[in-house]
Amino acid sequence: MVTSFCHELAWWCMELLFNEFQSRLLFGVQRELLDLTRIPLLNNKRARGLYLAGFTSCKLVAEANSSEVENILRNIHKFQSKKHLYGDNAWEVEERKKLHVIKIIGSTEGLTEAEAAVAIIAHAKVLSDAEGIGTYL
Structure with missing residues (x-):
């Protein structure tokens, strides 16, 4: 509402400021993560993990190897389900490793780290391609 108000009053600088701040409030992230949070499967924690690993933009994520992204996601989401618990045999540990751990908003199913990395x-490729098309128009 504040952004629309500033637009109606032709306060362009204030409108730009509030528009950017609106995105930060929506995702609950700092400025450097805004580009990464455009990727639907990334929340603030996953975006921060990719950012700290050197993937600072959608374009860099689009050029990444899926095994790199999978390892980053695995390090972010270290769950107890992956650990060898007292009384477990090797088969039970392997079965827990196959659990779907990346939850998708609006879905009851989840993704493994490998599936999430590919997605x-x-x-990121779709977003970076759209940016590239926008620069030529």
């Missing part, structure tokens, strides 16, 4: 890279 994140695919979404």
Whole structure:
């Protein structure tokens, strides 16, 4: 509402400021993560993990290897389900490793880190391609 108000009053600088701040409030992230949070499967924690690993933009994520992104996601989401618990045999530990751990908003199913890595890279490619098209128009 504040952004629309500033637009109606032709306060262009204030409108720009509030428009950017609106995105930060929506995702709850700092400025450097705004580009990464455009990827649908990334929340603030996953975006921060990719950022700290050197993937600072959608374009860099689009060019990434899926195994790199998978390892980053695995390090972000270290769950107890992956650990060898007292009384477990090797088969039970392997079965827990196959659990779907990346939850998707609006879905009851989840993704493994490998599936999520492929989906994140695919979404990043779409976003970076759209940016490239926009620069030529």
